[in-house]
Amino acid sequence: MTQNIYDDPHFFAGYATLDRSVNGLDGAPEWPALQKMLPPLEDKTVVDLGCGYGWFCRWAREQGAARITGLDVSLKMLDKARSMTEDPAIDYQRCDLATLQLPAQSIDLAYSSLALHYLEDIDTLFGTLYKALKPGGMLVFSAEHPIYTAPLQQGWRVDDAGAKSWPVSHYQQEGVRISNWFAEGVKKQHRKLATWINALTGAGFEIIHLDEWGPNAAQIAASPALDEEKERPMIFLLSARRPAQR
Amino acid sequence: MTQNIYDDPHFFAGYATLDRSVNGLDGAPEWPALQKMLPPLEDKTVVDLGCGYGWFCRWAREQGAARITGLDVSLKMLDKARSMTEDPAIDYQRCDLATLQLPAQSIDLAYSSLALHYLEDIDTLFGTLYKALKPGGMLVFSAEHPIYTAPLQQGWRVDDAGAKSWPVSHYQQEGVRISNWFAEGVKKQHRKLATWINALTGAGFEIIHLDEWGPNAAQIAASPALDEEKERPMIFLLSARRPAQR
Numbered sequence: 001m002t003q004n005i006y007d008d009p010h011f012f013a014g015y016a017t018l019d020r021s022v023n024g025l026d027g028a029p030e031w032p033a034l035q036k037m038l039p040p041l042e043d044k045t046v047v048d049l050g051c052g053y054g055w056f057c058r059w060a061r062e063q064g065a066a067r068i069t070g071l072d073v074s075l076k077m078l079d080k081a082r083s084m085t086e087d088p089a090i091d092y093q094r095c096d097l098a099t100l101q102l103p104a105q106s107i108d109l110a111y112s113s114l115a116l117h118y119l120e121d122i123d124t125l126f127g128t129l130y131k132a133l134k135p136g137g138m139l140v141f142s143a144e145h146p147i148y149t150a151p152l153q154q155g156w157r158v159d160d161a162g163a164k165s166w167p168v169s170h171y172q173q174e175g176v177r178i179s180n181w182f183a184e185g186v187k188k189q190h191r192k193l194a195t196w197i198n199a200l201t202g203a204g205f206e207i208i209h210l211d212e213w214g215p216n217a218a219q220i221a222a223s224p225a226l227d228e229e230k231e232r233p234m235i236f237l238l239s240a241r242r243p244a245q246r
Numbered sequence: 247m248t249q250n251i252y253d254d255p256h257f258f259a260g261y262a263t264l265d266r267s268v269n270g271l272d273g274a275p276e277w278p279a280l281q282k283m284l285p286p287l288e289d290k291t292v293v294d295l296g297c298g299y300g301w302f303c304r305w306a307r308e309q310g311a312a313r314i315t316g317l318d319v320s321l322k323m324l325d326k327a328r329s330m331t332e333d334p335a336i337d338y339q340r341c342d343l344a345t346l347q348l349p350a351q352s353i354d355l356a357y358s359s360l361a362l363h364y365l366e367d368i369d370t371l372f373g374t375l376y377k378a379l380k381p382g383g384m385l386v387f388s389a390e391h392p393i394y395t396a397p398l399q400q401g402w403r404v405d406d407a408g409a410k411s412w413p414v415s416h417y418q419q420e421g422v423r424i425s426n427w428f429a430e431g432v433k434k435q436h437r438k439l440a441t442w443i444n445a446l447t448g449a450g451f452e453i454i455h456l457d458e459w460g461p462n463a464a465q466i467a468a469s470p471a472l473d474e475e476k477e478r479p480m481i482f483l484l485s486a487r488r489p490a491q492r
Contacts, residue, residue, distance in 0.1 A: 150478075167413050170476070192479075
């Protein structure tokens with residue numbers, strides 16, 4: 001089973017302080033780029049893998065999605081998400097994505113924000129999602145970038161002049177990375193971008209767009225702390241499609 | 247016009263000492279991986295973009311390719327390549343890839359080894375190659391990896407314990423990087439993996455396979471100097487296809 005760190009009280013409390021927790025999608029600087037990669041949602045069936053507080057589920061409903069399922073392994077997250085809507089078109093379910101099952105050709109969009117890097121086995125998930133998507137349906141997700149996850153000890157190097165760089169090592173050594181992020185021993189998986197992409201094409205997906213996200217000048221002006229994100233991508237955004245004709 | 251550093255006498259002399267110059271394809275540790283990404287070549291029409299000494303052109307001929315065109319901007323490289331074959335099925339032509347023109351739907355495989363990172367404009371080239379490929383035809387190439395090219399000053403960091411890492415910075419700042427590699431002021435272009443991939447999908451290509459190449463244990467045992475290549479990818483290999491049905 002995938003580690004359920006979000007139900008750790010310290011982690012949950014720390015996570016609640018994040019701008020993306022307090023302010024939702026608009027608190028996530030990558031959201032404008034991710035939003036542009038989404039298909040029209042009017043009357044669509046959507047699944048959100050690792051829905052957290054449910055910000056995306058509620059937003060998808062505002063865009064006219066007909067049925068939205070938010071999945072998360074964390075009971076605390078699901079409680080919080082359920083407390084924020086009474087819309088019967090939104091359904092929250094507890095699910096370990098490692099054992100996800102979905103009806104064949106039942107969904108138009110599978111979405112996931114910063115959740116899939118917790119999964120040890122991405123091939124099985126992508127196979128499940130491919131079968132669950134209708135032909136022409138899309139998978140749009142973000143995850144931590146392998147440049148960020150590669151080092152066994154992740155952190156900036158600052159030189160004598162104050163310039164920041166991100167020392168990359170162990171890039172070819174895929175697998176678990178342990179970090180201390182609101183809690184001790186948070187387990188994430190390092191996998192190469194090539195592994196993400198080949199897992200998608202291997203499952204039958206067509207790669208549509210990749211964004212190794214970084215802030216633009218206006219975002220840095222508004223949030224100077226984002227400046228260092230120019231130096232190396234912390235996350236990537238990827239959209240893929242189940243081809244209509246296969 | 248793209249910089250023609252290969253005709254610099256010092257560069258040409260230095261390049262001639264590389265294992266991949268002396269021993270050809272078998273001197274390039276990524277060749278076994280790149281070879282696996284190639285389609286069958288029997289009776290096919292092949293273009294090699296940046297053919298150098300022509301090792302790949304001659305190999306393609308051995309695989310039964312019917313017509314092979316080797317393109318290079320360097321007269322010294324073309325002279326060397328021409329001196330190594332008299333096969334009328336292999337034609338070497340001087341070409342700046344920045345102004346490449348090819349007949350529509352005339353080729354089965356466009357191949358390039360470690361040449362495209364010299365080009366300032368990759369969109370135009372990929373558009374040209376898409377039109378020149380027959381439906382179902384493939385583009386298979388290698389280029390320097392953006393993790394390697396990102397820093398303005400490229401080099402290893404070695405910590406007190408002797409561990410190597412590659413400090414990444416300026417990843418989002420695409421454009422020229424100047425390095426001293428057998429000659430002063432060698433100009434290469436840094437572009438994100440996302441930019442390579444989106445340029446391909448934007449031109450109509452389907453992404454087939456990506457390899458952020460690193461050495462395997464047997465290669466490191468045979469060539470201990472390759473050990474550091476585990477830490478960060480220096481090059482990537484990519485295969486893409488012009489879909490048969492479009």
